[in-house]
Amino acid sequence: MNKPVGFDEAVRTTMRRIKLDKREKRSAYIHAYQTIVNYYGLKYLAEKKGLGEGVKAIVNLLEKLNYNFETYLELMDEITQEMPIEERLAKKYSYPLWVVKELLKHLPVSEVEKTLRNLNEKKRWARVNTVNATLEEALECLENEGVRFQRHPKFEDFLRITDPFYPIGGSKCFKKGLLIPEDLSSYVLVESVMKYVASPLLDSCSAPGVKLFHILSKNASLRAIAVDYSSKRLLYAVEILKTYVNQGRILLINGDSRILAYKNRFSTIVLDAPCSGSGAVYGDPSVKLRLSREHVRRYALIQYELMKNVIKQGENIVYTTCSILPIEGEMIVQRIYKEARAVLQDLVGDYIDPAYPGYDVSYKTFRIYPHKVEGQGFFISVLRGVR
Numbered sequence: 001m002n003k004p005v006g007f008d009e010a011v012r013t014t015m016r017r018i019k020l021d022k023r024e025k026r027s028a029y030i031h032a033y034q035t036i037v038n039y040y041g042l043k044y045l046a047e048k049k050g051l052g053e054g055v056k057a058i059v060n061l062l063e064k065l066n067y068n069f070e071t072y073l074e075l076m077d078e079i080t081q082e083m084p085i086e087e088r089l090a091k092k093y094s095y096p097l098w099v100v101k102e103l104l105k106h107l108p109v110s111e112v113e114k115t116l117r118n119l120n121e122k123k124r125w126a127r128v129n130t131v132n133a134t135l136e137e138a139l140e141c142l143e144n145e146g147v148r149f150q151r152h153p154k155f156e157d158f159l160r161i162t163d164p165f166y167p168i169g170g171s172k173c174f175k176k177g178l179l180i181p182e183d184l185s186s187y188v189l190v191e192s193v194m195k196y197v198a199s200p201l202l203d204s205c206s207a208p209g210v211k212l213f214h215i216l217s218k219n220a221s222l223r224a225i226a227v228d229y230s231s232k233r234l235l236y237a238v239e240i241l242k243t244y245v246n247q248g249r250i251l252l253i254n255g256d257s258r259i260l261a262y263k264n265r266f267s268t269i270v271l272d273a274p275c276s277g278s279g280a281v282y283g284d285p286s287v288k289l290r291l292s293r294e295h296v297r298r299y300a301l302i303q304y305e306l307m308k309n310v311i312k313q314g315e316n317i318v319y320t321t322c323s324i325l326p327i328e329g330e331m332i333v334q335r336i337y338k339e340a341r342a343v344l345q346d347l348v349g350d351y352i353d354p355a356y357p358g359y360d361v362s363y364k365t366f367r368i369y370p371h372k373v374e375g376q377g378f379f380i381s382v383l384r385g386v387r
Contacts, residue, residue: 001055001289004290005286006284006286007032007033007036007284007285007286008284010286011028011029011032015028026165026167029165030165031067033122033165033285034069035058035062036285036286036288036289037094037120037281037282037285037288038069038072038073038094038120039058039094039285039288039289040090040091040094040095040096040288041072041076041091041092041093041094042058042061042062042072042094043057043058044091045061045072045075045076045079046058046060046061048079049061049064051064076091076092077092080092085104085109086100086101086104089109089112089113089116093113093116093117093120094120094288095116095288095291096288096291096292098293099278099291099325100112100116102325102326103115103116103324106326106356106357106358107356111369111371114370114371115324115369115370115371115377117371118282118370118371118374119279119281119282119324119370119376119377120281120282120285121164121282122164122165122282123160123164123183123184123282123374123375124160124161124163124164124165124166124168124181125158125159125160125161125181125182125183125184125187125375126149126158126159126160126161126168126174126179126180126181126182127157127158127159127179127180127182127187127214128157128158128159128178128179129177129178129179129180129217130157130217131177131216131217131220132176132177132178133176133177133178133179135156135157137178138173138178138179141172141173141176141178141179142159142171142173142179145171145172145173147161147166147171147173148161148162148163149161149162150162152184154350155187155191158184158187159179160184160374168181180210180213181210182210182214183280183283183375183376184373184374184375184376185279185322185351185368185370185373185375185376185377185378186210186211186214186375186376186378187214187375188349188350188351188352188368188373188375189211189320189368189378189380190211190214190215190218191349191350192347192348192349192350192352192380193270193318193347193380193382194215194218194219196268196316196318196345196382197215197218197219197222197267197268198267198268199221199222199223199224199267200223200224200225200264200266200267200268201215201222201223201224201225201266201267201268201269201270202224202225202227202262202266202268202269202270202310202313202314203224203225203226203227203270203272204227204257204260204269204270204271204306204310205227205228205229205257205271205272205273205274205306206226206227206228206234206237206252206272207226207228207230207233207234207236207237208233208236208237208240209226209237209240209241211270211272212224212226212250212270213240213241215270216250222249223249224249224250224251225250225251225252225253225262225266226250226251226252226253227252227253227254227255227257227260228252228253228254228255229254229255229256229257230254231254234252234254237252238252257271257306257309257310258302258305258306258309259309260309261309261313262313265313265314265315266313266314266315267314267315267316268314268315268316268317268318269310269313269314269316269317269318270318270320271306271307271310271317271318271319271320272320272321273299273302273303273306273307273319273320273321273328274299274302274303275299275303275321275322275323275328276290276291276295276296276299276323276325276328277322277323278291278296278322278323278324278325278328278377279321279322279323279324279370279376279377279378279379280322280376280377282376283376296325296327296328297327299328300327300328300331300332303321303328303332304332304335304336307319307332307333307336308336308339308340311336311340311342311383311385312340312385313385314385315384315385316345316382316383316384316385317342317382317383317384317385318380318381318382319332319333319380319381319382319383320378320379320380320381321378321379322376322377322378323377323378323379324370324377326356326359326379328379329355329356329365329367329379329381330355330356330359330361330362330365330379331359333361333365333381333383334359334360334361336383337360337361337383338360340383340385340386341386342383342384342385342386343383343384343386344361344363344364344365344381344382344383344384345364345381345382345383345384346364346382347364347366347380347381347382351368351369351372351373352366352368352380353366353367353368353369353372354366354367355367355379355381361381364381365379365380365381366379366380366381367379367380368380
């Protein structure tokens with residue numbers, strides 16, 4: 001809560017200070033995850049039961065519940081029944097009230113509830129890295145390690161790890177690069193935009209590079225420039241490229257895509273913009289703790305500045321955010337659409353649905369809805385830049 005770090009990094013830092021065996025570490029991780037993903041609801045219930053405020057009150061409540069989160073969820077379902085719908089959904093699924101109110105402007109109550117519930121449920125997906133292995137080799141490796149998985153019914157090279165808390169970081173199958181962690185929604189996104197991908201490509205906010213690696217696996221001869229503002233994340237991307245891809249002609253640049261300019265025009269620009277992460281809660285529940293209006297507005301300003309710069313430098317611009325909020329999606333594209341006279345491109349694919357209604361660009365902007373795909377929530381648009 002006091003530092004802008006992700007959930008996994010916070011847990012790793014804490015675990016270094018505490019001596020636990022493997023089983024205890026797993027149990028601690030799961031309990032920590034459930035605590036953060038339910039933070040606002042736990043805070044409310046602790047206050048309602050007279051246990052005080054703050055983190056200590058939450059711990060006291062969890063001790064009284066014997067750390068049984070099923071009991072907690074049953075209690076929350078019961079005590080929120082008579083609340084106004086927006087307050088009930090906010091308390092029950094532990095989201096800031098303003099987020100729920102915003103979603104209810106664009107989606108029916110049932111869709112909002114499905115979205116919030118699904119984003120609270122931990123999942124683990126992986127793509128078979130066909131650059132390094134055949135499908136059979138990757139599946140055999142997982143079976144030999146005793147990792148339980150399910151094949152996706154639509155995408156043969158995509159798997160769901162049955163245990164969402166399985167520590168894939170220690171798996172030889174992932175260390176060897178036979179499989180790569182990738183969310184299903186990210187996979188769907190890349191597959192849907194491939195018809196607009198050509199050399200030269202600019203990945204303007206690249207690190208850690210999951211989408212770029214996926215694109216490279218589909219186009220071995222691609223020439224690309226990958227840019228990221230964070231030098232640390234870019235160095236990590238270099239290592240990932242060596243492990244998982246080792247193909248294509250890639251130039252990596254540590255820079256700011258809000259101001260970078262290039263001599264030549266790109267065929268494709270991918271702008272997977274930094275965002276609130278409101279569509280990626282199950283991957284990192286700590287994003288909930290930072291979901292303030294001010295925080296999201298800061299991201300929206302960065303997104304607009306990025307789009308305003310890159311729209312002038314490419315033929316097809318793929319703009320995407322892992323956000324369920326229109327201020328980071330439809331509203332950004334609507335502004336650019338009017339200012340830059342860009343042309344909206346069509347997009348078709350499995351799990352690709354129309355974006356929120358009510359905007360001038362709604363007819364040709366798109367979303368991946370978490371409850372429909374069992375993945376993260378994404379906004380997607382493809383714009384053709386006008387010279």
